[in-house]
Amino acid sequence: MRIGKVKFLTIFSIALLLFLSACSGTNETSSSSKDKGKGNTAASLGDTIVVGVSNAIGTLNPINARDLGAMTLSSILFDPFFELNENMEFQFKLAESFETKDNQAFTIKLNSKANWTDGKPVTTEDVKFTFDTLANPAVQSVGLKTLNIIEGLDDNGQLPKGEKTVKGIEIVDEKTFIIHTKKPTDPNYIKGNLINIRTIPSHILKDKDPAKLHQDPFMLKPTVTDGAYTLVNFKGETQVEYKANPDYYRGAPKTEKLFFKVVPQANMTAQLQTGEIHLNYPSTGAIAIQDVEKVKNMANVEAVDGKGYDYQEIYMNTKTFTDPKMRQAIAYAINRPQIVDKLLKGKAEIIDGPYTKLHPYFDKDIKNYEYDPEKAKKLIEESGWDKSKPIRVNVPIGNQVREQSAVIIAENLKAVGLNVQIQKFDFPTHMQKGAKHDFDLMFLGIPYQVDPDVSAFYGTGGPYNFAGYSNPELDELLNKGKLEPNPENRRVIYNKVQEILHEDVPTISLYSDYLMGAVSKKVKVGLPKQFGMFYNVQDWVVQK
């Protein structure tokens, strides 16, 4: 009997070995057949495209998607009115036209062919229901936030007590509606804030309990949608599977299946090479800078350069650094060219303020702070800063380049005689310390803001004003800017805003890094882009 056991073990291990070799065998054959297909026919098209992302996707809930990945993936199911392209221009999606005569009543026509997957048309009833739901304080949603300029909403973008519907949304007919604002407003402000409004089907959701809507099965796994693809399977931490919507009003998708695969950044390049991923979504799954050379050398993959949209910045606590001279000194002391050249291999640009060079409101006349340690030392002397005083530098973990840049910056600051201490925190802790102004210098990445309004960052008490900066003159300008309907007048205001910020430096931007993309050469239509990547997802084609 004992001997029988030993025999079993031997057989088992041999079987395991055989099995292992069998696995490798199948792999080889499948990859070689792929190669053949590539050489012979251009017409044989694949039925699956796989997009790589690096962050887990929270929830596809169209009114409560919070992380960037979730918003983008939700917008494939539920078409927004507009989408931005890579040049920051608005393209129509669910909307067909957008008009205004007085900058206070904005007429929007829905695409006449737009329909839900259950066959019902997408109507202005759905739009109104969407706004009412988003503005309902009982519903857990991201809210309307900066669309609080719409008639009938309070400052938080919510319905006042007792109100059931948003007064400023007027239905004209089944496909036309009007947005009324409290005061004349720049049309681009409206458009920019509409890109994250996804219309939801009122005929499915109108009888649900608003307080429980976020837990509703529909919101966890939407079944009736109006986008190019429908949801098959959602596993936010590993993969999301979509299927083509054959009745899509902007044309049936050419590729049957669309996958989003969550892959750590370190594995992204390897999986592009092996063909497990066709292309990446740079916004939440950029190619690591150190891998860019590798991607460029791959025979079957093409590298796609990114552009500077998002940026990294340092908040300077204005309670610690009360003297603007001291804040300027820090700006002069940081060796940003070195960070961009060495750490980011030149794939970034240096900016000082809240707008990158691509932003329509970027003021070209403002000169960046140069790296000038001598000047920094002089300014520190003038401001009378006590050099022995420790400066706490808060850095969130998770972005390797940012963590490395923090080390360089700490060295730069030490070089001008300052006493710096880096403290690293996980993100929730980091944000809480920011909100309590419990830091001296704070690193943070800022996503691209379509509208030039920066009151959240610099207005007194703004939610992202971690520096605790308060300047009545700037507050007034920011208010004026938000209410000014004429784009040219707005430019004058925001140029002034940039001047003040440049002088006062409550924050100093470090760099705007280009998020790098890569795409398999088998993909004939479809490109990695930070903005507008999925606008033409229905036209994407991949070779077998």
Add this chain to the structure above:
Amino acid sequence: MVPYIIRRLLIAIPVLFGVTIVNFIIINMAPGNPVDMYVDPNTSQELLNLRKEQLGLNDPLWVQFFHWLGNLVQGNLGYSFSTYEPVSKVILERIGPTFQLTFLALIIGLIIALPIGIISAVKQYSKLDYLATGTSFFGISIPHFFLGLGLIYIFAVQLQWLPAGGMSTLGSEDDFFDKIKHLILPVMVLAVGIAGQYVRYVRASLLEVLGQDYLRTARAKGLKEIVITNKHALKNALIPIITIIGLEIPFLLGGAVITEQVFQWPGMGQLTIQSIMSRDYPTLMALNLLTAFMVLFANLFTDILYSFVDPRIKYK
């Protein structure tokens, strides 16, 4: 026996209660909260406050605790703060993958460890013994992340025999062999550590038994050495091993945090890390409760099992 089990179960209730209180306090003491994760530049403080209110985060801590406890008694573990799915569903989805991974690793680890441990004990101080103990030392001390990345480099990147991570290839979720292929590397990493440990346990335990008088008697009777070791010695030597396996079960279910991270295995360990990072209180509480429960249960289970294997032990 039965009264003993009932007594143990009753004692478990206050213990679990104490564990949940401590957990609740520690989790809530950690800086940051789930709503801080919502913050985007345009969300006002009032809106955030409203969300906190809706999630019940503005209530005093003890109110929150008893609210949670009340739900628990009714069998409701609450809803995840990050995905809004019922926590029970989230955990059920993860327990399967973790179970597959860790139990397979335990079984394979034991299959490797038992024969090696026996040989090494029987042939004590031989070259074979030194080889076995030396290798097991390597198995115990090599960090999982290092071994994992090494295996990925060799088998996934260089040889391209096996996938680098995940549980299945896209589109072939139901393919059995595909799943096995994905299991091989992570199971290997875990099994190496387990085998290393158990070789030493088996060896030590068997050595102790081999020196005992009743085995000398067996030898005097003229029994063959192989019968003596396998039939008379091994049975008794395995008793302490059962305890160790029993105590290991809760940790196996808790998920192999590092291995799961390295191989993107969607199991309990990965869920724990994600819940901590997003301050998903209900999920964290449920995970802690589950672990505490498993520890108590496994202890009880081993004690009972003991009385069957070792007739000297009786519970009253």
